[in-house]
Amino acid sequence: MVRVTGNFGGQAPLSEVVRSAISAAFDAGWADPKKLSQASTRSRILESQALESIATGLSLTVDQIEVVGEEEFAPYLALSGFLSPKKELGIGAIDRGKIRALGRTHASHRIIPVDQHGALVADEISMDSVLSLQVANGETGIVQDLPTLSARAECVVLDATTSGSRIPLGTTWDAAVFSSSSWGGPQGIAIIGIRNSAQWRYPLPHIAPIRTPGGYSLPLLLASSVALENFKEDSLHLRALNEHLRKTIVAAIPGSYCVGDIEKSLPHLLTIILPDTISEMVVRDLDALGITVEAGSACSPVDLAPSHVLAAMGLPTEGAIRIRLRDSHSVSEIDELVAALVKVCSDL
Known part of the structure; x- marks a missing residue:
């Protein structure tokens, strides 16, 4: 089994305090x-x-x-x-x-x-x-x-x-x-x-x-x-990571496109369109490198149905991946993600 070293997917493990609350509640048999x-x-x-x-x-x-x-x-x-x-x-x-x-x-x-x-x-x-x-x-x-x-x-x-x-x-x-x-x-x-x-x-x-x-x-x-x-999110840190990812990916992969204006978007979410790629293959190859991202429509991701959101915006639906940033992510991890994307795209 490949150890996931970079989780940029939609779901993350529940925090310890939330897991403890659930465990205590079920143990008590409310x-x-x-x-x-x-x-x-x-x-x-x-x-x-x-x-x-x-x-x-x-x-x-x-x-x-x-x-x-x-x-x-x-x-x-x-x-x-x-x-x-x-x-x-x-x-x-x-x-x-x-x-x-x-x-x-x-x-x-x-x-x-x-x-x-x-x-x-x-x-x-x-x-x-x-x-x-x-x-x-x-x-x-x-x-x-x-x-x-x-x-x-x-x-x-x-x-x-x-x-x-x-x-x-x-x-x-x-x-x-x-x-x-x-x-x-x-x-x-x-x-x-x-x-x-x-x-x-x-x-x-x-x-x-x-x-x-x-x-x-x-x-x-x-x-x-x-x-x-207990919900806290460092929006300034996330926005800085988002900006860094946008600038780095566009410079590293010609023709790539970051969807939406960062000033009018949540800082922890980003969809990137990678030219001449197939979303499912990008997700699979990144997973083999221990990096998790998502693709397809966010409301029906299981079958990787094309994104109706991107289609409504007049954008390509193929080659699109979704990134979720977290407070725990660092600039170096963003750079590792971009390097992995460059490798994956060059191999496709």
């Missing part, structure tokens, strides 16, 4: 907070503390928060709660696959195009629509102009599953969806912030007045709150 028992009472207290911590970390109030145990289900709930059959749904051309799939099931929907820089075209948004607005793209890190775009629609549901707590959301939104993994928490926990509760309705069949199906893992919720409390 009781269902909805039951009536002493153990359930303790669980309710811990659940309440976790929700208060998450609300603080995301600049929400506790009464705005709903927890969903299936991350891909959360955007559907958030958007569908504001939709009616005649209401138009606006979906960005670079939105995640599950959100675009929702658009296909809604009679009145519009795909909002992006320009060559990955920015949504504001003039294409209907003023009376429900808009799915991605805060930052999971492939390119490109950040949207939230104030301008939010003002264009009647109702705005933010997809903050990539940006997490990194970017302030402002006040012109009606609901927002977050993923625990965006701040180093475990997968399997999504947070919906419902700001406009007066207009939102639970979209699934129900008898009791509920807002989400429930059924999430309390240990994962506790670990998610611990992760958010």
